[in-house]
Amino acid sequence: MSNALTHPLVRAYLASVDREAAVLSDDRRRDLVADLREHIESVLPQDADDATVQQALDQLGTPREIAAAAIAEEPGVNALQPESDARTNRTLGMMVLGAPFFWVLGIGLVVAVLAAVRIWRSTAWTRRDKRLGILCAFSPLLVTPAVAAPFAIAGGLGVAALIGTFLIAVVIPLAGAIRLGRTAARLHPHAA
Template sequence: MNTTDHPLVAEYLDAVARETAELPAERRAELLADLREHIEVSGAGDDQRLREVLAELGEPRTVAASALAEEPQAGGAPEPRAPVLPERPTRARLTVGLLAVAGLLVLLNSFAGGVALIAGLALLWTSPYWDNRHKVIGTATAAGVPLLLLLAAVLLAATRLGPVELLVLMGVSVAVPAFGAITLLRALRR
């Protein structure tokens, strides 16, 4: 059996191919050919040596990340990726903006605030730009204000809110989501 026909190699190369789906087809084929050649030249005869060679190459995700990181620097005009690049900041900014204003909107107009909150959370949780930790922070800071307002409305139903209490609620409605938005923006820049 040829070394590159081995099931371990096929599984490894398939994983790299999946992880590099964003690369142009020509660049992905070149990367996979280079990996096949390296494996073949290694002369790995048994499963143990083959595993060592694959480990030396690195995890498929790491190999793919390196290839993807090199792609924008490759020079020349990118293929169909060019229109996709502006969408990332636009979607991320839209997500952060919706989550940042949702609390204040809930205070001013509960329907508009609810729509902004739901749309922002849907964009946040379907977004590949943040990890789960940042998604939880974004959710807690955006949804915390409406929940706090609901709790305050229930507790203070019998009393009237004075100007000081209203200013405090508005301040919290702006500050807490702003903190979440800043956290998400910082995570996006990393």
């Protein structure tokens, strides 16, 4: 016998609701998913076939509709809205391109500040994603000295070590930009 909650369609549905409701607080989102789990478990029989499961899920509504209803009930919480690809790409480009220039006349710092402002004002990311993006944009401030220090202690900071340090400092903003890019892409209808 199989529990209805272990059915792949149910797991995918609940994961989608959790993603769509990302702007809600962690507690509220967990409560929403727990309520859905409880309801699904009560309406689906053990060993339900795919058609029965899909019919039960269709009656609940789409994950986006469920999340939108929950978001609408929360004061001060707005649903994520897609931005234009060009705006998102410019913001993420600034986040990545600022890293190699952090120590060149402060250019990187200015670019990181601009990227941080754009990230924070964006409607495409949750607060958690925004904090992560801003942290990644400013990570060269901490990463470069932290990586350079062991090289300097071990025997000097040569050209190869300096280049390696800067490459490592670029990886974190790049990884953060990839994550934010994927998150923003999920908001577009064509990205599924």
